[in-house]
Amino acid sequence: MEKFLVYVNERTHAERQVLPMLEQGVRAEWTLVACPPPLSKRAGRWLSTHAKQVWREDWARQTLAPLVEAIERHGDRVQWRVAQGSLVHMTQAIQMEQGAVRIIDARQNQAGQYLPRVSLRQPQAEQNPFALPAGAVALGTMAVLVAD
Numbered sequence: 611m612e613k614f615l616v617y618v619n620e621r622t623h624a625e626r627q628v629l630p631m632l633e634q635g636v637r638a639e640w641t642l643v644a645c646p647p648p649l650s651k652r653a654g655r656w657l658s659t660h661a662k663q664v665w666r667e668d669w670a671r672q673t674l675a676p677l678v679e680a681i682e683r684h685g686d687r688v689q690w691r692v693a694q695g696s697l698v699h700m701t702q703a704i705q706m707e708q709g710a711v712r713i714i715d716a717r718q719n720q721a722g723q724y725l726p727r728v729s730l731r732q733p734q735a736e737q738n739p740f741a742l743p744a745g746a747v748a749l750g751t752m753a754v755l756v757a758d
Contacts, residue, residue, distance in 0.1 A: 612638045613711040615704055619645040621673045623718035627710070628677060632684045640681050641704060641730065642668030642690040644715055666692050 614631075618624040628640075646669040648654075649662065657665070670692045681688040693700060705711055 612636055612712060613641070613708055614638055615641045615643065615701065615708075615711040616714045616716050617643045617645055617693070618674065618677070619647070620718040621676060624716040625677060625680070625714045629680060632681065632686070638686045639708075640688040640710050641708070641711070642674050642677060642688065643675055643693050643697075643700065643704075644690060645693045646670060646673075654668055670720065 616624065616628060641703075644666075646666045649657070649665070654662065670690065674690050677687050678690060691700075701713060
């Protein structure tokens with residue numbers, strides 16, 4: 611039985627990567643790790659640690675529910691967790707528990723967002739200091755057009 615470890619931060623992106631793998635006909639055991647988005651500075655300031663944990667678990671449950679149902683319908687075993695701390699350390703801990711697993715990084719990279727790696731074998735993505743969000747580029751273009 612093959613074992614998969616999947617990191618998820620956006621449901622539809624993860625479904626596009628995981629669902630085709632289910633159709634290969636191989637029995638597997640899946641561990642889904644939800645990587646919730648960080649709370650904004652304002653919202654996080656007023657919430658207790660317990661409330662933040664509850665929010666992260668609710669987010670993970672809602673995000674992973676359709677994926678968990680699809681995997682269970684296929685007849686595979688699935689468990690899910692909420693990411694806490696370093697993803698590299700979490701990967702190592704899961705590998706110690708389960709042995710050899712195939713790691714799938716199904717996180718979607720947002721514009722201007724830096725995603726930390728999930729294992730030491732994964733190449734470190736370079737941060738481009740000159741990368742600008744699309745909104746900043748559009749605002750600059752609009753300012754130039756208005757000035758003309």
